[in-house]
Amino acid sequence: MKFRFLYTIVGLLLVLSFGRCAKRGTPTGGIRDSIPPIIVRSNPDNYTTNFDAEEVRITFDEFIKLKNLQQNLIISPPMENSPEITPLTTSKSIRIRFLDTLRENTTYSINFGESIVDNNEENPFEYYKYVFSTGDYIDSLKLSGKVRDALLPNPEIPVTVMLYERNQAFNDSTIFNEKPTYITTTTDSLGSFELTNLKEGDYLLLALKEQNSDYIFQPKSDKIAFVEETVTLPTDSSYTLQLFKEIPDYKATTPRHLTKNHIVFGFENSQQATSLEVLSEVPDTFTAASYWDREKDTLHYWFTPEITKDSLVFLASNNEQTDTLVTRIRELFSDSLKIDALNAGLMVPKDTFRLQANTPITAIDNSKIQILVSDSIPVNTSSRIDNQYNIIEIAFRKEYEKQYNVTILPEAFTDFFGKSNDTLTYKIRTQAVSEYGTLTLNLTNTQSFPLLVQLVNSKFKVVAEKYREENTPILFENISPGNYYVRLIYDTNQNKRWDAGRFLSRTQPEKVVYYPTVLEIRANWSLNETFNLNEKRLGPVETATDPEE
Secondary structure, eight states: OHHHHHHHHHHHHHHHHHHHHHOOOOOOOSSOOOOOOOEEEEESOTTBSSOOOSEEEEEEEEEEEEOSHHHHOEEESOOSSOOEEEOSSSEEEEEEEOOSOOOTTOEEEEEOTTOEEETTTOOBOTTOEEEEESSSSOOOEEEEEEEEESSSSSOOSSOEEEEEEOSTTOOTTHHHHSOOSEEEEOOSTTOEEEEEEEOSEEEEEEEEEOSSOOSSOOTTTOEEEEOSSOEEESOOOEEEEEEBOOOOOOEEOOOEEEETTEEEEEEESOOSOOEEEEOSOOOTTOEEEEEEOSSSSEEEEEEESOOOSSEEEEEEEOSSOEEEEEEEOOOOOOOOOOEEESSOEEOOTTSOEEEEESSOEEEEOGGGEEEEETTTEEOOEEEEEETTTTEEEEEEOOOTTOEEEEEEOTTSEEETTSOBOOOEEEEEEOOOGGGOEEEEEEEESOOSSOEEEEEEOTTOOEEEEEEESSOOOEEEEEEOSEEEEEEEEEOTTOSSSOOOOBTTTTBOOOOEEEOSSOEEEOTTEEEEEEEEOOSSOOOOOOOOOOTTO
C-alpha cells in the first residue's frame, strides 16, 4: 500500500511534467547578438608595404557573408578588372584575388563599406578598409569636403568623388576616357566625403553622379562637379563641389517624315535660333511654316504642296554651325486640324486660357470666340497666336468664384492649309480668393542683381517666378495650399534662366540659394518672410511632401 501511494505520486508528477512540456510558447533564444564580427588575421597583413601577393585572405572569428557588395565596394585607385572577391555566401574568411597587374609604388585601399555582416544577425563590420602598398611606404595624405547639387537643395547620394593626377599624360579629355587616380563616395546626406591614403602631388578634383558607375564622365547621362584650380597635396583646405548636368553641345539629328506634309527635326541644345532652308528643287508654289515642341527640342515643319520626290535636303543653321540634313519622303496620310485645351477647368484669375493646335495656326477670328459668365453674361476677349509654340492665347477678365462657358464657333481658327475648326466648348471655373495663400519676400544682403526668384513645389517644379533688377519686395499671389521652396538664382548672364556649367571651359553653374526652410502655404493666409542672403549657400534644407500627395 505504501509503495502504491508512492507510485501514484510519481505518476502524477510525470503527467504534470509532460503537460508543462506540451504548453505552447515562443522560446526566447537568449540575448540577441549585437556584436559585429572581428578579424582574427589577414594574410598579408593590413597596411603591408612592398606588396607582391596575388591574393589576400581575411579571416573572422565567426561566420560572415557579403551583403550588397557591389553597391558598397570602393577600390582606389580603380582597377581595369575588379578583383575577384569570394565567397559571397557564408564563410569565416574573405578571399581577394587580383586580376590586374598592380601599379608600382602605389598605395591601394579596398573599402568594403557596410557589406561585411555576420551570418545570423547581419551585424555589419562597418567601413572595413584593407590597405597595402606596392612601394616602400603607405601614402597617408587626406582630402575632404562636401558635394552639393547646384540646382536642388539636397545632394543626390551617393556621389563618386575623384582625383586625377595632373601628370604629363593628363589633358582635358582624360576624364572622358580614363579612370581616376583615386576615388571615394559621399558618406552622408550632407554630401560629405574624405579621400585617404593619397600621395603628394597636383590633382584635378571632381565628382560624378553616374548612371553606370564606370568612373568615366558621360555628359549625356552623368552629373558633374569640379574644382577649377589645381589641388596640391598636402593641403589643409576643404572643398565644396557643385553638382550639375551639362547642357549638351548643339547637334542636329536625322529628320523624320511624320505625315504627308509634316517633317520633325530633332536637335540637342537648340536654345539659340535655328533656321531651315530647303536645298532641294521644289515647286514655285512651295511654302512652309514651323514651330517648336513645348516639351522637346523638336521643330515641327509643315509644307505644301505634297512632295513626290524620294527625299528633301535641308540646311539647318544656328549661331554655332550649319548642317545638311536629308529627309526620306514616304507615302503617308495627311493631318487634320486638332485643337486641345492646355489649361481648361480650374484656373487662377490672372492666367490666360491657352489652346494647342497640331497644325500651324495662321489666323484668328475673335468675333467667333464667345465666353459667358454664369451662362448669360458675355465677356470681352482678346486673342493672339504664340508662333514659337503654335499656341492660341485667349485673354479675358476673370473674377474669383465664377463659372465661364467658352464656345469657339466654326472658322474661328484657320491653319496653314486653310482648314478651320469645328465647334469647340470648354468650361472654366475660378475658386474663391480665400482658397489661396500669398507670400511676400523681402531680400537682404543680396550680392548682385539681376535675380530670378522662384517658388517651387515639393517636386521642384517651378509654379511661379519673379525677376528683379533691383531690391524690391516680391509678392507671390494665388498660391494653392501646400509646401514650397523658395529658390533664388543669381542671373549673371542676364538671360532670365538658370544656366548650368561646363567642364571643358571650366565654367561653374550660376549660383543658387535656397530659403533655409520649407514654407507651408495655407488657404486664406499671408506669409511675410525675410530672405537673408549671405556669402554661403544656405542648405541643405529639410524636405517635405505636399499634403495632397
